[in-house]
Amino acid sequence: RGGLAAGVTPLSALGILFNTGAGQHILKNPLVVNSIIEKAALRRTDVVLEVGPGTGNLTVKMLEKVKKVIACEIDPRLVGELQKRVQGTCLANRLEIKVGDILKTDLPFFDACVANLPYQISSPFVFKLLLHRPFFRCAILMFQREFALRLVAKPGTKLYCRLSINTQLLARVDHLMKVGKNNFRPPPKVESSVVRIEPKNPPPPINFQEWDGLVRIAFVRKNKTLSAAFKSSAVEQLLDHNYRIHCSLHNTKMNLYPVFHQQEIPENFKIAEKIQTVLKNTGYSEKRARSMDIDDFIRLLHGFNSEGIHFS
Secondary structure, eight states, rough: OOOOOOEEEEETTTEEEEEEEGOOOEEEEEHHHHHHHHHOOOOTOEEEEEOOTSSSSSHHHHTTSEEEEEESSSSSSHHHHHHHHHHTTGGGGEEEEEESGGGGSSSOOOEEEEEEEEOHHHHHHHHHHHHHHSOOOOEEEEEEEEHHHHHOOOOTSSOOOHHHHHHHHHHEEEEEEOOOEEEEEEEOOSSSEEEEEEOSSSOOSSOHHHHHHHHHHHHTTTSSHHHHHHOOOOHHHHHHHHHHHHHHHHHHOOOOHHHHOOOOTTOOHHHHHHHHHHHHHHHTTOOOOOOOOHHHHHHHHHHHTTOOOOOO
């Protein structure tokens, strides 16, 4: 599965029209299938989540090695093919099939996730995985090559972006191998890569919504200085609104008589000045998002929060 081409392609052997527009590209090379399973280091006791099993080339191999595979498939025709493949075999009772859109489904408990994803759901699925609890051990996922390279990109490199830093905050990410388009039937228009994602457990002690709010602003124009990035009127309005809420909550929580102990906001208060002061005091005013790492953003977030400026 995966890929971006539009239209449908017949696969006469199965009599199925594959909807490549929905990312239906079946991984056909058994060497690649075996390699993915090997890299997942599956255990006999594992419950494995598979997204987009297609006709089950990966599924059947995993069923031989694990306690259970929960396969999530949106296309009822492919569900039928998968069921037919295991019917009447000793593997049938190890397979659970969930029919539907994985992004709209609550994820079940699982130890590992192995998937040849429809590429158009790559980003939302990665974050659904990383924010899922309880923790899983690892995910071995097939992505479009450029997306995979963004996941592992380092500060200062061309592909480094919000996706890179958000993923690397929550997980360890490794690029495992490249997979050429001819390993799929029908071949997609893009090259692919397999990536391993291991969630950090315990996770960093950071409010992810706050963090993402800050990172989103910084990376809208990742080549601009932060001083310039934070001068947008939309950003100033949002942070002004959040600051006023913070001050009013702070008052009522801190004392019983807010009338006497109000944390007053001066009449001539300008959020723009406060933002620029925080950037200056933290030393990030002239820095650019493209070259900042996780520790830089943690320090910056702490600088804003300690002055009552919040992002969620």
